[in-house]
Amino acid sequence: MNLRQFAFAAGILAALTAPAFADKTVNVLYVSNNPGQVAIWEKIAKDYEAAHPGVKVDLKSLENEAFKAKLPTMLQADESRPDLFYSWGGGVMQAQDKAGFLKDVSKDVASWESELSPTAVDAFKVDGKVVGVPFQVGEVVFYYNKKLFEKAGVKAEDIKSWDDFLGAVKKLKAAGITPLVVGAGEKWPMHFYYSYLVMRIGGEHALADAKAGKDGGFKNGTFVEAGKRLQELAALEPFQPGYLSTSHAQSAGIFGDGKAAMDLMGDWLLAMQGPNATDGKGLAPGDIGILSFPVVPGGKGQATDTLGGINGWLVSKSAPPEAVDFLKFFSQEKYAKEVAAQAAYIPVNKGSESGFTDPLFKRLADDLAKTTYHQNYFDQDLGPSVGRVINDASVAVAAGQQTPEAAAAAIQEAADQQ
Amino acid sequence: VRRYWRLVFLAAVTFAEAQPTAPAHAEPARRMSLNGWAIVVVFLPPALLLFTVFVFLPIAEAGWYGFFNWNGYGRPEKFIGLKNYGYLFANPTFTRSLINNAIIIVFSLLAQLPLALAVAVMIAGQVIGAVWFRMIFFLPYVLADVAAGVIWHFMFDGDYGLAGAVTTALGAPPYFLLADKTWAFSAVLIVVLWKYFGFHMMLYIAGLQGIDGALLEAAEMDGATPFQRFWHITLPLLGPMIRLSIFFSVIGALQLFDIIVPLTGGGPFETTNTMVSFLYFFGLTRMRIGFSSAVGVVLFIICVTFAFGYQRIVMRDD
Numbered sequence: 001m002n003l004r005q006f007a008f009a010a011g012i013l014a015a016l017t018a019p020a021f022a023d024k025t026v027n028v029l030y031v032s033n034n035p036g037q038v039a040i041w042e043k044i045a046k047d048y049e050a051a052h053p054g055v056k057v058d059l060k061s062l063e064n065e066a067f068k069a070k071l072p073t074m075l076q077a078d079e080s081r082p083d084l085f086y087s088w089g090g091g092v093m094q095a096q097d098k099a100g101f102l103k104d105v106s107k108d109v110a111s112w113e114s115e116l117s118p119t120a121v122d123a124f125k126v127d128g129k130v131v132g133v134p135f136q137v138g139e140v141v142f143y144y145n146k147k148l149f150e151k152a153g154v155k156a157e158d159i160k161s162w163d164d165f166l167g168a169v170k171k172l173k174a175a176g177i178t179p180l181v182v183g184a185g186e187k188w189p190m191h192f193y194y195s196y197l198v199m200r201i202g203g204e205h206a207l208a209d210a211k212a213g214k215d216g217g218f219k220n221g222t223f224v225e226a227g228k229r230l231q232e233l234a235a236l237e238p239f240q241p242g243y244l245s246t247s248h249a250q251s252a253g254i255f256g257d258g259k260a261a262m263d264l265m266g267d268w269l270l271a272m273q274g275p276n277a278t279d280g281k282g283l284a285p286g287d288i289g290i291l292s293f294p295v296v297p298g299g300k301g302q303a304t305d306t307l308g309g310i311n312g313w314l315v316s317k318s319a320p321p322e323a324v325d326f327l328k329f330f331s332q333e334k335y336a337k338e339v340a341a342q343a344a345y346i347p348v349n350k351g352s353e354s355g356f357t358d359p360l361f362k363r364l365a366d367d368l369a370k371t372t373y374h375q376n377y378f379d380q381d382l383g384p385s386v387g388r389v390i391n392d393a394s395v396a397v398a399a400g401q402q403t404p405e406a407a408a409a410a411i412q413e414a415a416d417q418q
Numbered sequence: 419v420r421r422y423w424r425l426v427f428l429a430a431v432t433f434a435e436a437q438p439t440a441p442a443h444a445e446p447a448r449r450m451s452l453n454g455w456a457i458v459v460v461f462l463p464p465a466l467l468l469f470t471v472f473v474f475l476p477i478a479e480a481g482w483y484g485f486f487n488w489n490g491y492g493r494p495e496k497f498i499g500l501k502n503y504g505y506l507f508a509n510p511t512f513t514r515s516l517i518n519n520a521i522i523i524v525f526s527l528l529a530q531l532p533l534a535l536a537v538a539v540m541i542a543g544q545v546i547g548a549v550w551f552r553m554i555f556f557l558p559y560v561l562a563d564v565a566a567g568v569i570w571h572f573m574f575d576g577d578y579g580l581a582g583a584v585t586t587a588l589g590a591p592p593y594f595l596l597a598d599k600t601w602a603f604s605a606v607l608i609v610v611l612w613k614y615f616g617f618h619m620m621l622y623i624a625g626l627q628g629i630d631g632a633l634l635e636a637a638e639m640d641g642a643t644p645f646q647r648f649w650h651i652t653l654p655l656l657g658p659m660i661r662l663s664i665f666f667s668v669i670g671a672l673q674l675f676d677i678i679v680p681l682t683g684g685g686p687f688e689t690t691n692t693m694v695s696f697l698y699f700f701g702l703t704r705m706r707i708g709f710s711s712a713v714g715v716v717l718f719i720i721c722v723t724f725a726f727g728y729q730r731i732v733m734r735d736d
Contacts, residue, residue, distance in 0.1 A: 069702065072490035092705070099492030185596075185683055242576045242594025244686040245602075250575075278578075384705045385489070392688075401599075401687050417505065418487075 025056045026323045028313070029074075029082035031067045034271070036344035040335065048329050055322050068384075075101045075316065083319035084327065087132055089123040089310050090376055091383020096314065102131040103315045108324045109133060116331065119374040120348040123310040133327045134312035134348045137374070138266045139364045140192050142291040145283060148177050148261040156291050160303070162200075162229065165294040169238045172261050179238040181260035183251035184398070187391035188379055192264045193233070194394040195307055195378040196293040197226035203300030204373035207381065211415070218411040227397045227404025229296060234398040244399060249276050256282030262291070266308060267346065267364055290363050304372040309380065310348075340365070382415075389414040477718065483711035490707040502712035511688040512713070515696040518603060522671040522692070525607050526614075531663060534615045535656075538622035539648070552623065556616040563613070563676030570609045571596065571681050599686045606690055609677055614670065618663045625659030626652070658736040665728055672721055693717050 120134035152175035202222035256277030274282035336347035340355030353365035379387030396402035486494035576592035701710025
């Protein structure tokens with residue numbers, strides 16, 4: 001790979017495509033491989049331009065890894081800095097704020113932030129000040145194959161606790177069905193298990209306390225206990241053979257092929273399982289069910305605590321007032337309704353769950369509306385450095401390569417080195 | 419990253435080669451005409467500027483960043499001295515990456531190059547279909563590294579891939595080489611062999627075609643066996659090409675990266691990283707720019723030491 005050359009070429013491209021400065025332009029940089037989502041954004045941008053003559057909204061996209069590699073450089077210079085850019089919140093956003101690249105828009109957003117989910121709004125605050133506006137939330141759940149459950153005699157509604165879940169895994173295994181599929185080759189899919197276990201065992205303060213270094217930080221009982229539970233699951237050999245080298249896309253295909261009963265994943269799995277299946281179609285939506293992560297007996301977390309991404313637009317320090325005005329326009333309820341009707345993604349506007357007709361998305365939107373505590377992905381929340389160590393540790397613990405104690409110590413060590 | 423390092427090497431190598439011969443050119447240079455000076459004044463600054471901005475400054479900057487705990491945002495401010503180097507050498511994954519690089523080098527020298535030489539000797543002459551064989555063996559080299567990695571990732575897949583088809587045909591349980599922490603690295607070696615052996619074969623074929631046939635003919639008339647002809651005539655005359663191919667092979671092995679990412683992603687359990695993939699996975703993607711710079715400096719020192727040393731000692735007469 002040739003990062004330097006790529007950055008150079010992209011820089012030149014950005015310079016050449018810089019818009020004429022006769023009009024005001026709001027530059028937006030995003031990451032998305034969801035065509036439905038992009039289509040709606042483009043429509044909103046057009047509507048805004050029509051309603052505000054003289055203002056141009058310029059939507060540009062970058063591929064995920066390229067975005068992450070280029071953004072630090074782009075933010076350095078006024079010429080290349082986008083006015084609004086895509087964010088997952090968490091540690092990276094905090095680093096961007098600390099370096100002084102973000103704008104405090106608390107006052108501008110105050111009048112309309114109450115229309116959005118408070119958890120999502122909070123995810124784009126640093127030290128109490130608002131630096132961005134959320135547009136999307138997600139929930140990680142077990143998607144299950146109804147036919148395979150039926151074949152093994154497993155009833156989804158009976159799975160409430162961790163022990164019920166282990167029982168279901170055993171039953172599926174006995175019926176000759178692979179209970180779980182996971183793309184552990186990319187590591188982060190496995191960290192969903194570890195994260196949910198930490199949340200179910202330690203409750204809503206577990207991660208924040210560990211980050212603050214309370215009680216031995218990550219080495220405290222919660223993280224070690226979560227590792228032990230993960231090992232308990234792994235001991236049943238629930239994952240597809242060769243799971244350590246399976247990519248995320250392959251894992252979606254295996255689920256789509258009906259070769260595994262459950263996949264702990266975000267809502268994009270529904271769009272991915274078809275195209276990645278051998279027949280290109282995958283499972284019919286009616287054959288897919290949703291199961292919340294079970295509660296762990298004696299744990300502080302509740303079944304209604306949710307884990308999932310929160311995405312938003314960050315406002316850069318040199319953004320013109322039009323950029324914030326555009327965000328207000330963007331966050332209107334009518335657009336959220338449109339997003340819901342098309343099941344393009346789950347918008348953060350309050351009450352938008354009623355707009356979904358797709359039953360699977362409706363279930364997720366309902367869960368998120370009723371959430372008792374919503375947690376951003378651990379690897380995003382902690383930032384790339386500690387986040388990737390959590391991902392590594394999740395795989396290593398599940399595969400019996402690292403003890404839960406050693407994994408917790410490795411996470412703490414990464415946190416100390418920051 | 420790779421292209422950039424290669425440029426550094428070319429520059430370093432050119433510099434090293436230019437030095438000993440400089441006195442010989444000193445005489446004409448002193449008497450350089452006005453026209454000659456004009457050429458220097460017009461053509462040197464752009465090249466010098468480009469070299470400074472895109473080669474020298476980045477190297478110097480990487481050296482500087484290596485002393486900081488820096489995530490790439492804003493200016494590097496947290497000076498931590500040599501701590502990044504401490505973390506680096508205490509990191510078992512880095513040690514493993516170094517060992518992996520060494521394994522690739524040894525494997526290249528002991529397996530890849532002899533095989534390339536053997537095939538080159540077989541198809542350098544007027545064998546039927548020689549052109550076709552050359553093309554077939556050379557094709558993998560033309561393929562993009564990333565594409566090769568993706569293709570082989572599927573080939574090794576125990577369910578859907580070629581590996582799966584083989585185990586099914588044999589009636590054996592599916593085997594996932596890329597998930598086997600003991601043997602996954604051999605997959606990397608297989609792909610490296612497959613991908614680059616054609617390039618070395620082509621070098622040798624070019625070398626073989628430069629050997630005067632009369633020498634071999636004369637030896638044959640004097641009663642030399644085919645082995646004697648190979649050992650005493652072909653091999654020594656191929657020397658410069660072999661030394662060049664070893665040079666490319668070692669530098670290529672040290673910089674191996676593109677194949678690793680799609681093939682194994684460094685896993686399972688970080689057993690298949692090379693130094694550059696370690697830099698990428700443990701530095702860049704974790705936004706530890708100071709730490710990655712330190713890795714880059716270590717890699718740079720190893721490569722430059724090898725490049726200069728090898729040029730000075732082994733390739734001196736070529």
